[in-house]
Amino acid sequence: MIASVLSSLVLLLLFSFTTHAQAQWWKVQTSGVDTNLRGVSVVNVPDGKGVHVPVVWASGSNGVILKSLDEGKTWKRLHVAGGEALDFRGIVAFNASVAYVMSSGEGEKSRIYKTTDGGETWKLQYTDRRKEFFLDAIACLSEKDCVALSDPxxxxxxxxxTTDGEQWSPLPSDNIFGTGGSAARVFRSWDRGHSWTVAETPIIHGNASSGIFSIGADENNRVIVLGGDYKEPNRSSGTAAYSLDGGKTWQLAAQMPGGYRSALATLTMDAGWPSGRPAKISPMITAFTGSTPIC
Known part of the structure; x- marks a missing residue:
């Protein structure tokens, strides 16, 4: 279910993990579109001078897909033919031209599309008529190597x-984990879904409307989960947690991003400290809906 739509915003969190420091600051930006944003993806793309700049893609309900080439200052609305009523809950981009977008809903309302021309046109790659089919998430290791998760x-x-970026097929069900109980857990696989381990997180949970709604990681085994309770969207406690060991153990974030959050993306870039030590700065972008953001 989707929380009531008030206004659409995108948050950017800039954080660096050092011995003593974590979250640095939050910046709120508006997308200018009145809908419920559910997915976000960000990539570094070289400009005409060879300088890498972030390109941000976002997606949401009512068929909304957005792209920003100027760090969120302005947004371009993109359209999927026949997808005006779809709920686009996941998006994965690789540059300013290539991206996947995933819609959620019963049966044929759950779809996977791909664009190779910057969002001008989209090709339907997968759907399923079974009523139980309900896509929840999509993630990619490369433009050709991606996975998507459906409800049980x-x-x-x-x-x-998919291993070619075009054709999708299910993994054998004997290798997929089962479900049960109201929990906020993270499942990990080191062999591309053939076996799984699980870890509990401190994200708020206990009913059908609460739990983890998004996960992001970087190359240093740092993982972040976001969530909350979409029936209590302004409740901020227990909405963000992180792991520094690849998801084995989890801690609540020292500063919560606000209320319920449903998507995030991370981007790592080189930066310098005042002392001259090189460091990695990771912006985290989250999508949410609300008339008064709590930060």
């Missing part, structure tokens, strides 16, 4: 994969 069918999650 017959008690087990359905995990789809």
């Amino acid at each position: 069918i017959d008690g087990k999650f359905l995990l789809l994969k």
Whole structure:
């Protein structure tokens, strides 16, 4: 279910992990579109001078897909033919031209599209007529190597994969983990979905409307999960947690991003400290809906 739509905003969190420091600051930006944003993706793209600049893609309900080439100052509305009523809850981009977008809903309302021309046109790559089919998430290791997760069918999650960026097929159900209970857990696989381990997180949970709604990681085994309770969207406690060991153990964030959050993306770039030591700065972008952001 989707929380009531008030206004659409995008948050950017700039943080650096050092021995003593974590979250640095939050910046709120408006997208200018009145809808419920559910997905976000960010990539570094070289400009005409060879300088890498972030390109941000976002997606949401009512068929909304957005792209910004100027760090969120302005946004371009993109359209999927026949997708005006779809709920686009996931988006993964690789540059300013290539991206996947995933819609959620029962049966054929759950779809995977791909664009190779910056969002001018989109090709439908996968859907399923079964009523139980309900896509929840999409993630990629490369433009050709991606997975998508559906709600459980017959008690087990359905995990789809593509290895060529065009054709999608389900992983064998014998290798997919089952579900049960109201929990906020993270499942990990080191062999591309053939086996799994699980860890508990401190994200708020306990009913059907609460739990983890998004996850992001970087190359240094740092992982962040966001969530909350979409029926209490302004409740900020227990909405963000992080792991510094690849998801084995988890801690609540020292400063919560606000209320319920449903998407995030991370981007790592080189930066310098005043002392001259090189460091990695990771911006985190989250999408949410609300008339008064709590930061």
